[in-house]
Amino acid sequence: MTATIDWYVALSAILFTIGALGVLLRRSAIIVFMCIELMLNSANLLFVAFARSLGDLHGQVLVFFVIVVAAAEVAVGLALIVTIFRTKRSINIDEINLLKG
Amino acid sequence: MDNPIIVDYLPIFMLLLVALFFALLLPALSLLLGPKRSPKNAAPHKYIAYESGMAAIGEAQRRLPVKFYRIAVLFILFDVDIILLVPWAVTFRNLGFYGLAVMGVFMFLFILGDVWVWKKGILEWE
Amino acid sequence: MEFTPPEINLLIVAPVLIIMAAGSLGMVIDLFMPDGKKGWAVWLAAIGLLLALAQNIALWNGNYETFIPQNGVAMVVMDNFAIFLNATFLLTGLLVIPLSRSYLQRTGLEKPEYYMLLLFSISGMMLMGMANDLILVFLALEVLSIPLYIMCGMLWPRPESEESAMKYFLLGAFSSAIFVFGIALVYGATTTTAIPLIFDAVAANGLNAMIVTGLAFLMVGAGFKVAAVPFHMWTPDVYEGAPTPVTAFMSVGAKIAGFAALLRVLMLALPQASGEWVTAVAVLSTLTLIIGNVVAIRQGNIKRMLAYSSIAHAGYILIAVAAAADNPSAGVSSALFYMFAYLFTNLGAFGMVIALERNYGEGNLLDDFKGLAKRHPWLSLAMAYFMLSLTGIPPTGGFSAKFYVFGAAIEAELYWLVLIGVITSVISGYYYLRVVYLMYMFDGEGQLITGRALQFAVFVMAISTLVLGLFPEGLFNLTAEATLSATRLLAGG
Numbered sequence: 001m002t003a004t005i006d007w008y009v010a011l012s013a014i015l016f017t018i019g020a021l022g023v024l025l026r027r028s029a030i031i032v033f034m035c036i037e038l039m040l041n042s043a044n045l046l047f048v049a050f051a052r053s054l055g056d057l058h059g060q061v062l063v064f065f066v067i068v069v070a071a072a073e074v075a076v077g078l079a080l081i082v083t084i085f086r087t088k089r090s091i092n093i094d095e096i097n098l099l100k101g
Numbered sequence: 102m103d104n105p106i107i108v109d110y111l112p113i114f115m116l117l118l119v120a121l122f123f124a125l126l127l128p129a130l131s132l133l134l135g136p137k138r139s140p141k142n143a144a145p146h147k148y149i150a151y152e153s154g155m156a157a158i159g160e161a162q163r164r165l166p167v168k169f170y171r172i173a174v175l176f177i178l179f180d181v182d183i184i185l186l187v188p189w190a191v192t193f194r195n196l197g198f199y200g201l202a203v204m205g206v207f208m209f210l211f212i213l214g215d216v217w218v219w220k221k222g223i224l225e226w227e
Numbered sequence: 228m229e230f231t232p233p234e235i236n237l238l239i240v241a242p243v244l245i246i247m248a249a250g251s252l253g254m255v256i257d258l259f260m261p262d263g264k265k266g267w268a269v270w271l272a273a274i275g276l277l278l279a280l281a282q283n284i285a286l287w288n289g290n291y292e293t294f295i296p297q298n299g300v301a302m303v304v305m306d307n308f309a310i311f312l313n314a315t316f317l318l319t320g321l322l323v324i325p326l327s328r329s330y331l332q333r334t335g336l337e338k339p340e341y342y343m344l345l346l347f348s349i350s351g352m353m354l355m356g357m358a359n360d361l362i363l364v365f366l367a368l369e370v371l372s373i374p375l376y377i378m379c380g381m382l383w384p385r386p387e388s389e390e391s392a393m394k395y396f397l398l399g400a401f402s403s404a405i406f407v408f409g410i411a412l413v414y415g416a417t418t419t420t421a422i423p424l425i426f427d428a429v430a431a432n433g434l435n436a437m438i439v440t441g442l443a444f445l446m447v448g449a450g451f452k453v454a455a456v457p458f459h460m461w462t463p464d465v466y467e468g469a470p471t472p473v474t475a476f477m478s479v480g481a482k483i484a485g486f487a488a489l490l491r492v493l494m495l496a497l498p499q500a501s502g503e504w505v506t507a508v509a510v511l512s513t514l515t516l517i518i519g520n521v522v523a524i525r526q527g528n529i530k531r532m533l534a535y536s537s538i539a540h541a542g543y544i545l546i547a548v549a550a551a552a553d554n555p556s557a558g559v560s561s562a563l564f565y566m567f568a569y570l571f572t573n574l575g576a577f578g579m580v581i582a583l584e585r586n587y588g589e590g591n592l593l594d595d596f597k598g599l600a601k602r603h604p605w606l607s608l609a610m611a612y613f614m615l616s617l618t619g620i621p622p623t624g625g626f627s628a629k630f631y632v633f634g635a636a637i638e639a640e641l642y643w644l645v646l647i648g649v650i651t652s653v654i655s656g657y658y659y660l661r662v663v664y665l666m667y668m669f670d671g672e673g674q675l676i677t678g679r680a681l682q683f684a685v686f687v688m689a690i691s692t693l694v695l696g697l698f699p700e701g702l703f704n705l706t707a708e709a710t711l712s713a714t715r716l717l718a719g720g
Binding site: 005019029032040043056059069077080088 | 362373383386392393405407410
């Protein structure tokens with residue numbers, strides 16, 4: 001059995017859903033953030049799989065952009081999480097509730 | 102089914118169901134099959150962080166000096182810089198002067214950022 | 228394999244380059260400037276914005292394209308649509324700077340980085356207006372968002388500010404992940420991310436389920452950015468916790484940029500799917516209008532009230548987007564008009580909130596407005612006028628904007644949407660006019676902290692709102708030209 005594009009799409013959809021569920025259900029800011037990275041990488045997988053099956057290099061180039069953007073987000077996001085941890089000694093989203101939402 | 106658009110969406114719908122199923126299945130399986138941490142059936146060494154026998158020092162919530170974190174973030178930035186540099190270097194001859202100019206602009210901005218980091222004293226260890 | 232470089236004309240993208248260069252230059256100057264001197268950053272930012280605005284206006288009617296790769300489809304277009312949006316973003320920046328100055332001094336936030344981040348964020352917004360490729364839309368989205376995350380948290384170690392930054396960051400990153408996944412699906416279905424080529428691919432092969440699913444993801448991603456219900460949960464918390472000038476900037480700039488992305492995707496890439504998205508946009512719009520306006524009534528904090536009000540205004544712009552499905556020219560141009568009028572009105576209202584805030588988080592309650600009319604008659608009058616404009620009572624810019632939006636929706640036969648829009652406008656009168664009532668009918672201790680810069684900016688915005696209320700035709704013609712150039716480009720591409 002060879003892996004067709006459908007398998008990659010399915011895998012990527014599963015990864016994306018795991019990530020999205022993680023964002024919605026997990027309480028630790030770091031884990032939420034890791035789930036967001038998982039979502040971005042599922043999109044990367046999709047780009048590469050499509051680029052391969054369509055025979056178009058464009059998709060592989062797009063992955064670089066997504067990786068770079070993800071790194072920029074990591075730099076800023078971790079800084080914010082470290083800062084909030086230093087103030088509150090916690091990164092649990094449920095405890096970060098000064099503003100009533 | 103006489104409505105073709107519904108038929109068209111069926112695979113997507115199935116895919117969503119499968120994705121949701123797996124996304125729920127994997128955590129559920131790890132709960133089900135993973136080691137049970139009930140006090141009765143676990144050996145005492147299961148409670149320490151590293152089962153290899155290395156004793157953990159201090160608690161996990163310990164504060165680390167922020168300088169480690171700074172270096173880690175800088176590492177990520179250089180890491181990503183390499184991601185962009187390597188494909189460029191591989192086809193360097195092909196790209197000619199244009200490639201050199203574009204990468205020159207990119208590296209100029211990147212080095213500008215490094216100078217900023219340096220001057221702001223972020224690299225100082227002590 | 229032979230490589231031909233893309234066609235690049237840097238003059239066309241000069242407005243963005245000027246902003247980015249001013250930002251980078253500011254970071255370098257900051258290194259060599261002694262700590263005490265801070266005033267230069269304001270001037271650098273203002274001069275950069277003015278230069279970019281001049282160059283931007285000089286490009287009007289040019290319909291330029293640049294960054295053209297071998298396939299001949301430009302990645303960056305400088306049509307009138309992009310120029311109009313760029314002007315909106317640059318004006319936002321120019322007005323936010325005088326509003327920020329004294330607030331920043333009060334809260335100890337006066338750092339050059341603030342202005343530089345503002346510039347970087349504006350450059351991202353401008354890229355969003357000019358993007359002709361989905362991946363550029365995504366990059367622009369990030370370039371505008373990342374500085375905003377930092378700006379929200381700039382008042383650390385005050386926990387409210389940090390909390391606001393983290394919430395904005397987590398939900399912003401979540402929405403951009405959804406957006407990228409949408410791009411990936413559209414790419415898989417059409418083998419391209421260039422907006423005109425997506426249009427061609429759909430024209431040639433018709434829609435399929437993958438494109439529509441991708442479109443849904445793209446709409447959810449953009450929905451987070453414009454704060455449409457049900458993707459609005461972050462808005463009140465983030466707006467309340469962020470430094471007030473940053474809130475003002477976000478509520479205008481980030482929202483308009485989100486709509487720029489939405490209009491590019493819906494109107495230029497996938498107009499043939501309008502049968503699929505028009506219902507979704509109409510439903511989003513209905514929910515946004517009802518929830519935004521109704522929840523705003525219960526707020527006692529002016530920043531939270533304006534947050535829900537900004538959610539509600541996203542609903543009115545979504546009416547215009549829905550109308551654009553049937554009637555592109557009227558729909559898109561009324562959306563552009565609405566955003567332009569909203570810029571002045573909302574920034575004006577935030578100007579007063581900034582003036583009332585004694586220190587970070589103090590003086591943000593609605594009760595603090597009591598009795599202001601006696602001590603500050605002119606500024607109170609301006610605030611009352613902004614509130615009337617947000618409600619949509621003539622003769623204000625807000626009224627003209629709603630007039631055009633509802634007109635476009637009636638032409639598109641979306642009668643029930645117009646009905647909901649009118650009813651919710653009446654509801655919104657309750658909470659907007661309560662501010663006026665509090666200012667004029669009560670006695671209170673409230674004091675405004677105003678400088679000349681802030682007074683001047685509020686004055687300019689009040690006059691602009693008045694002019695847009697009395698003579699809307701001039702601007703409406705401009706928005707119509709902007710819309711036309713974008714759709715013509717599409718037909719030619």
